[in-house]
Amino acid sequence: MSNSPYLTLNVVELTRETADAITIHLERADRQPVPSQPGQFLTLIVPCGSGKRPERRSYSLSSTPADAPRLSVTVKRVPGGLVSNHLLDTVRVGQTIEAMAPLGNFTTDTNPQAARSLVLIGAGSGITPLMSILKTVLQQEPGSQVLLVYGNRNEETTIFREQLQRxxxxYAGRFQVEHVFSQPKQAAKPSGGMFSRLFGGGTPAPQPAAEHQHTGRLNRTMLLRVLEQRHRAPAAQAEYFMCGPEGMMAEAKAALELLGVPADRIRRESFVASADSAEAAAAQPDGHGTVLADDKDEISARKVTIQYEGTEYVVEVQPNQTMLEAALDQDIDLPYSCQAGLCTACRGKCLTGKVHLDEREGLSDRELQQGYVLMCVGHPLTDDVVIEID
Structure with a gap:
């Protein structure tokens, strides 16, 4: 297969999930598999709107690597959502869609000998990467157990509801869903010990689905109630994955902190830039450039050298531009996706010079120390910035 980050995919099937959500199933024309990991996302490149360039949006894969050559993304209608609404209104089986190869670090490695406990916390369309993760773990780790706490308005708005029931x-005894409905169509009852069954409290027979429904919002109080049923704490080594609105994830994080869950056991996925993102760290003096967020450094018009696919480009970046915006204005076709400093599609290594990052959530401390930057939130601070993009 080509090393190009771009794919041309055929729409081979559409699945209606709810009144405002569909799953789009995609394959390469030659049906060759596209490498992916559970929990990653696919960036669709869609010509819509009035812009001179196609729009790009990232959608988490709801498929698993075992579904190859098929890649599936689930798209929900969003008020004012340009690309999502365009897709729901126009996508048809047989059409082609341009995309970038799957990306993302919200993943988990699997081991057939593993016997671990996973707790997945999601709301609304945040279920999509969690679906990919839970199916993969259940299929590939017969000794592992998975709990999904899933918040929605009601039963009818629950994406993958029937698939989750199946x-x-x-996987009875290994997989349980705890539904949290803020406006349920049917009366919900408190659960009766699912967590103790999955995480060390015996093995009673599976209970009716109604026993695993809760009325209210998926907030800190609700999550604590679910996780502390029968006064049993979660397994000490449980791993936690969360995806959904920022408010829900903040509440979930607070609940897990109260339960004493170590921060390194919690993973989260977000495509919304955080207002309190940490400042970019300084890189070590190993020949790489320096990533800084220092008030003493002035962002002004500077030239940047970009090395990409064997070609070197020199781009002038204005103070009100990111390096990506300046490159795109010169019709340099760089890889990018979220444009918020989260997805890492536009990651490059700063070989010389200094760069300021508006956001750094998408990069690990190690990546920052190695000199990596994100073009979509990067501004040159010196005249000798050279960026190498893989």
């Missing part, structure tokens, strides 16, 4: 039956 998985609960298929």
């Amino acid at each position: 998985l609960e039956q298929q």
Whole structure:
């Protein structure tokens, strides 16, 4: 397969999940598999709107690597959402869609000998990467157990509702969904010990689905209630994955802190830039450039050298531009996706010079120390910035 980050995919099937959500199933024309990991996302490049360039949006894969050559993304209608609404209104089986190869670090490695406990916390369309992770773990780790705490308005708005029910039956005793409905159509009852069954409290027979429904919002109080049923704490080594609105994830994080869950056991996925993102760290003096967020450094018009696919480009970046915006204005076709400093599609290594990052959530401390920057939130601070993009 080509090393190009771009793919041309055919729409081979559409699945209606709810009244305002569909799953788009995609394959390469030659049906060759596209490498992916559970929990990663696919960036679709869609010509819509009035801009001179196609719009790009990232959608988490709801498929698993075992579904190859098929890649599936689930798209929900969003008020004012340009690309999502365009897709729901126009996508048809047989059409082609341009995309970038799957990316993302919200993943988990699997081991057939593993016997671990996973707790997945999601709301609304945040279920999509969690779906990919839970299906993969259930399929590939027969000794592992998975709990999904899933918040929605009601039963009818629950994406993958029937598929989740089938998985609960298929993996009874290993997989349980706790539904949290803020406006349920049917009366919900408090759960009765699912967590103790999955995480060390015996093995009673599976209970009716109604026993695993809760009325209210998926907030800190609700999550604590679910996780502390029968006064049993979560397994000490449980791993936690969360995806959904920022408010929900903040509440979930607070609940897990109260339960004493170590920060390194918690993973989260977000495509919304955080207002309190940490400042970019300084890189070590190993020949790489320096990533800084220092008030003493002035962002002004500077030239940047970009090395990409064997070609070197020199771009002038204005103070009100990011390096990516300046490159795109010169019709340099660099890889990018979220444009918020989260997805790492536009990651490059700063070989010389200094760069300021508006956001750094998408990069680990190690990547920053190695000199990596994100073009979509990067501004040159010196005249000798050279960026190498893989």
